[in-house]
Amino acid sequence: MTDVAQNSLDAPALRPDARGKDNVIIRFESITKRFGNLPAVDNVTLDVREGEFFALLGPSGCGKTTLLRMLAGFETPTEGRILIDGKDIANLPPNRRPVNMVFQSYAVFPHMKVTDNIAYGLKMDGVSGNEIRRRVDEALELVKLGGLGERMPDQLSGGQRQRVALARALVKRPRVLLLDEPLSALDAKLRDQMRSELTSLQKKVGITFIMVTHDQDEALAIATRCAVMNRGMLAQVATPSDLYEFPNSQFVADFVGRVNMFEGVLEKDEQDEAVVRCADFSAPVYLDHGVTGARGTTVWVALRPEKIEMHKRAEGQTPFKMEDAPQGANVTPGIIREIVYLGSETNYEVELEGGRRVKTFRSNLTRYDQEDFTHNEPVWLAWHACSPAVLLS
Amino acid sequence: MSEAATPRPRRERPGPLEYLRRWPLRIMVGGTLFFLYLPLITLMVFSFNDSRRNIVWEGFTLKYYEKAFSNASLIEAFTNSLTIAFATTILSVILGALAAVMLWRFRFPGKTAAEGGMALPIVVPEICMGVAMLVFFARVMPWPQGLPWPANLGAIIIAHTSFAFPFVATVVRARLASFNRELEEAAKDLGASEWRTFWDVLVPHMQPGLIAGALLAFTLSLDDFVITFFTAGPDTVTFPVKVYSMLRFSISPEVNAASTILIVVTVALTAIGLHLQNRNAQKTKA
Numbered sequence: 207m208t209d210v211a212q213n214s215l216d217a218p219a220l221r222p223d224a225r226g227k228d229n230v231i232i233r234f235e236s237i238t239k240r241f242g243n244l245p246a247v248d249n250v251t252l253d254v255r256e257g258e259f260f261a262l263l264g265p266s267g268c269g270k271t272t273l274l275r276m277l278a279g280f281e282t283p284t285e286g287r288i289l290i291d292g293k294d295i296a297n298l299p300p301n302r303r304p305v306n307m308v309f310q311s312y313a314v315f316p317h318m319k320v321t322d323n324i325a326y327g328l329k330m331d332g333v334s335g336n337e338i339r340r341r342v343d344e345a346l347e348l349v350k351l352g353g354l355g356e357r358m359p360d361q362l363s364g365g366q367r368q369r370v371a372l373a374r375a376l377v378k379r380p381r382v383l384l385l386d387e388p389l390s391a392l393d394a395k396l397r398d399q400m401r402s403e404l405t406s407l408q409k410k411v412g413i414t415f416i417m418v419t420h421d422q423d424e425a426l427a428i429a430t431r432c433a434v435m436n437r438g439m440l441a442q443v444a445t446p447s448d449l450y451e452f453p454n455s456q457f458v459a460d461f462v463g464r465v466n467m468f469e470g471v472l473e474k475d476e477q478d479e480a481v482v483r484c485a486d487f488s489a490p491v492y493l494d495h496g497v498t499g500a501r502g503t504t505v506w507v508a509l510r511p512e513k514i515e516m517h518k519r520a521e522g523q524t525p526f527k528m529e530d531a532p533q534g535a536n537v538t539p540g541i542i543r544e545i546v547y548l549g550s551e552t553n554y555e556v557e558l559e560g561g562r563r564v565k566t567f568r569s570n571l572t573r574y575d576q577e578d579f580t581h582n583e584p585v586w587l588a589w590h591a592c593s594p595a596v597l598l599s
Numbered sequence: 600m601s602e603a604a605t606p607r608p609r610r611e612r613p614g615p616l617e618y619l620r621r622w623p624l625r626i627m628v629g630g631t632l633f634f635l636y637l638p639l640i641t642l643m644v645f646s647f648n649d650s651r652r653n654i655v656w657e658g659f660t661l662k663y664y665e666k667a668f669s670n671a672s673l674i675e676a677f678t679n680s681l682t683i684a685f686a687t688t689i690l691s692v693i694l695g696a697l698a699a700v701m702l703w704r705f706r707f708p709g710k711t712a713a714e715g716g717m718a719l720p721i722v723v724p725e726i727c728m729g730v731a732m733l734v735f736f737a738r739v740m741p742w743p744q745g746l747p748w749p750a751n752l753g754a755i756i757i758a759h760t761s762f763a764f765p766f767v768a769t770v771v772r773a774r775l776a777s778f779n780r781e782l783e784e785a786a787k788d789l790g791a792s793e794w795r796t797f798w799d800v801l802v803p804h805m806q807p808g809l810i811a812g813a814l815l816a817f818t819l820s821l822d823d824f825v826i827t828f829f830t831a832g833p834d835t836v837t838f839p840v841k842v843y844s845m846l847r848f849s850i851s852p853e854v855n856a857a858s859t860i861l862i863v864v865t866v867a868l869t870a871i872g873l874h875l876q877n878r879n880a881q882k883t884k885a
Contacts, residue, residue, distance in 0.1 A: 280784055300787040313785035317803040326799075330790030374789065 231256045231414050232277065232382060237286035239272055246272045248438035249286075254382075259408050259415045261429035263422060265461065269438040270418045274384055277416070278307045290381060301330070306375035307384040310391070312367045314359045320370055321346070321355040327378045345373040348407070365396050376411060385417040389424055401427050422462045426450065434458050450510075455599050459508040466514075466564050468507045472499050472596075482507055482596065486562040487538050494591040499598055506597040513593040514566040516554065518577060519584040537588045540564065542579055554579065556587055639862065646855035653852045663852040664860075673857055676841035680821055681864075682749050683837060687759040687820040692813050694760065695767025696805060702768070703775040720762040721769070729829035732758045736830055744832065751835050758830045759820040766819065767812030774808030807876050814872040818865055 232254040239247040247269040254260045262270040275281045277288060279300030287294050295303055306327070315323050321342050328338045346352050349369040359367055368388065375383055388404065389397045405428055408415050419425050425432050426446040434441040434449065434457075441461075442454045453459035456467060470484035470491065480493040482505055491507055499505060519539060543563065544555035553567045564587060568579075579585065613620035619628070645653055649660035667673055702714055720728065732754075736742050742754035778801070786796040802809075824839040831840055838861060845854050 278784075278788060280787075300784070301790045301792060305788075307785070307788045309781040309785055311779055311781050313779060313781035315782060315785070315800060315803075326786070326791075327789035330795065371785075374785075378789065 229256050230254070231291060232416070233287075233289040233292075234273070235287040235289065237273070237276065237283045237288065239269070239276060239281060240284045245438050247276070247283075250435075250438075250440055252433060252440060252443065254414065254416060256414055257412060259405065259428060259430045260417070261425040261432040262416065262418045262435060263425040263429075263432050263462075264420065264435035264441075266420055268435040270420075270435050271386060273435075274307075274386060274416065274418045277382075278305055278384055279303050304381040305384055306378050306380040307386065308368070308371045308375050308388055310386045310388075312371040312391075314362075314367050314370050314374070316359050318359075319355070320351065320357050320359070320362070323359070323370055324374045324377050327374060331378070341377050342373075345377040348376065348410070349373045365392060365400065368392070368400070372407070376407075376413070380413065382414045382416060385415060387419055388417060389419070390421070397424075404428055426462070434461060436461075451595070453508065453595055453597065456506050456508070456597055459506075459595060459597060464511050464565060466509045466511065468509070468562075470505055470507055472497060472501055472503045472505050475499055475501065480596065486558055486560050487536075488559060489536070489538065491536055491594065492591045493594065493596060497596045497598075499596075503598065508595040508597055509564075509589060509593060511553075511565045511567050513589050514564065515588045516556070516566055516568060516579070517586045517588065518579075519586045535588060535591060537586055540585055540587050542581060542583045542585055545579070545581060552579075556585060558587075642855050643859045643862070646852055646859045648852050648855075651849075651851060653850055653855065663856040667853050667856045667860070670853070672836070673838075673841055673845075673853075676836045676838045677857075677860075679752060679835060680838035683752050683755050683759060684817050684820040686749075686752070686756045687763055688813050688817045690756070690760040691764035691767045691816040692809055695764040695812055695816075696771050696809060698764065698768040699771035699775060699805075699808075700801070703772055703778075717765050717768060720765050725762075725823075725825040728758075728762055729826045732761075732826055733829040745834075751832070754830050754832075755827055755835060755837070758826050759823060762823075762826065763816040763819050766815045767809075770812040770815065771805055771808040774805055778804050810872055810876045814869055817868060821861075821865060 230253045234250050234252040237247055237250045238245060250269075250273060262273060264270045272281055276283050279295070279298065282296075287296065289295070290304060315326065318326070324342045324345050325338050328341060333341070342355070343352075346355055349372050351366065351369050351373065354362065354366065359370065362370065368391075385404075389400055392400060401424065404415075417425075417429065426449070429446060431443065431445055432449055433443045436457050442449060442458045444452070449458060449462050453462065459465050460467065468484040468486050468491075470482040472480065473483050473490060474481040475497050477496050478494060480495065480497045482491045482493070484491055484507060497505065538558060540556035540558045542554055543557045544553075546553040549570070551567045551569045553565065555563045555565055557563050566587065618624045645656075646663060647659050647661065648656055649658040649662070650656070698717060702710065702717075736754050736758075745751070746753070782800050782804070783796055786800045787793075791799060822839055824843065827837050828840055828843075831837060836844075838857070842854055842857060845851070845857075
């Protein structure tokens with residue numbers, strides 16, 4: 207492992223609660239769903255393990271919601287099987303499946319007060335009155351809505367309505383809780399707060415959560431494991447940090463986070479060294495790891511903006527060498543064309559000699575920027591040989 | 600001199616949206632109110648007129664109300680009308696709601712035709728409906744004569760329901776358009792059966808539409824003259840038909856008194872209905 211990759215493992219991927227539980231709770235077996243002739247979900251095979259906070263991530267129309275709705279029972283798979291705890295649930299209607307859902311619109315019953323909303327599922331199950339009251343109170347406390355039980359839904363804010371929806375689903379103690387775009391209807395501040403609350407809630411109740419989202423930030427921040435979907439198919443299933451640092455395709459690299467993508471040809475591929483020649487750079491790109499591709503293969507070099515360093519370049523000076531860089535550090539000249547100040551950081555677009563623009567940014571570590579980069583300033587861009595991901599598709 | 604120094608406060612010109620400060624609109628509104636309400640007010644005022652011919656005002660009296668209340672055939676017609684209206688309302692609300700749910704929820708062959716066919720009673724001229732009902736009850740399905748009250752009103756109730764329920768269906772259908780399907784899915788997800796979901800989620804959502812539809816059906820039935828006239832037998836006279844026959848002899852204040860009572864009953868029922876609907880709308884808006 208390279209040092210950059212090791213740093214990235216501090217991400218939520220290895221949170222202690224995600225470790226050690228690997229019995230499969232939900233299994234999708236070659237699930238296909240067609241609407242008419244259009245496949246919405248195309249031959250998806252996927253395991254979700256007990257205790258995970260699993261995210262289905264993808265652009266709109268990629269089939270992630272359809273997959274979730276098949277699990278809840280609102281859609282029937284055209285082909286394949288869905289197993290919960292090893293049992294095929296094809297013949298169970300939605301009201302008899304051991305899963306509960308938090309809907310995108312929250313779907314809080316508008317004509318019932320909060321406690322009645324939460325009690326509804328228990329009432330359907332024939333739980334006794336005393337037991338219902340006890341569990342509803344417990345659920346209210348769990349989602350921090352104590353004291354609001356007598357309110358009608360229209361007297362609640364959006365965030366509070368979502369908590370009602372959460373409590374209403376959790377009070378039934380499902381095997382799996384499904385969340386359909388849980389944060390998309392909240393404003394930015396509240397969204398951040400709910401993110402961390404969802405994580406701690408999941409730890410507290412210990413139930414497996416499956417969330418659908420199109421927001422990659424959300425998925426990276428909350429989930430212990432993500433499945434990226436594209437056009438009905440699984441693109442990659444991995445922990446958030448693996449998705450970000452080791453994407454397996456252009457689609458994943460581009461969808462998760464920001465990226466600079468360069469097309470090139472593999473010139474040399476050995477155990478611990480590879481060279482890619484890109485039309486965008488005058489010099490070839492050096493990598494300190496093998497790629498497993500034949501010479502002459504077309505590959506894509508994916509480089510995250512934060513992994514590019516930017517340095518001043520005076521006229522006539524020899525190319526900058528990174529002092530601590532291993533052999534074969536990559537350096538290329540460019541000119542700053544665009545500067546976007548964002549407070550905590552500043553984004554730059556740097557034009558390479560071939561005309562290609564590269565995104566990079568610098569954190570504003572001091573209140574006065576000592577280096578003070580300006581428009582049209584010549585700079586060196588440099589990155590470690592281990593930084594770019596080389597993609598074969 | 601001093602007058603020029605303190606200019607009179609000029610009236611501000613009306614703003615772009617202050618329509619009521621412009622004279623053409625004032626005339627429109629005034630004219631509408633005048634022609635809408637003055638005839639009704641005249642009718643009510645002259646029900647207290649102490650004159651048999653009821654052409655000039657001759658003094659206040661309540662005797663025509665007394666007379667109307669002691670007129671057994673008028674009371675019977677009034678009771679008939681109310682009974683028919685209640686029965687029609689209940690039948691139309693059930694039929695209309697079911698039709699609306701069917702058209703909203705399901706796709707089936709001939710759905711467009713069913714939708715159009717249901718709107719037919721709304722657009723077909725009432726006189727044609729009346730004649731059609733007359734022929735239907737005379738030739739196809741004669742309603743047995745001489746049944747005890749209220750079974751003898753059956754033909755009229757059927758006729759009224761057939762033209763009132765499409766109105767209910769239209770109103771309820773419009774209400775259903777705003778239904779969030781996720782509510783239904785949420786109920787099922789929480790363990791409710793199809794039937795429980797219908798009662799616990801769909802019906803509460805439809806409620807304002809049901810109340811509005813019921814009001815429509817009730818008033819449509821209560822004041823229908825044309826269709827009733829063709830379907831009513833000699834022993835099933837309704838209020839509008841009775842008033843019409845009274846008018847053929849003379850325009851006595853008794854007719855005014857009876858009409859005033861009808862107006863009061865209708866207005867009161869509408870007010871109650873609207874009140875219920877408002878309270879409900881406040882409760883369910885979310």
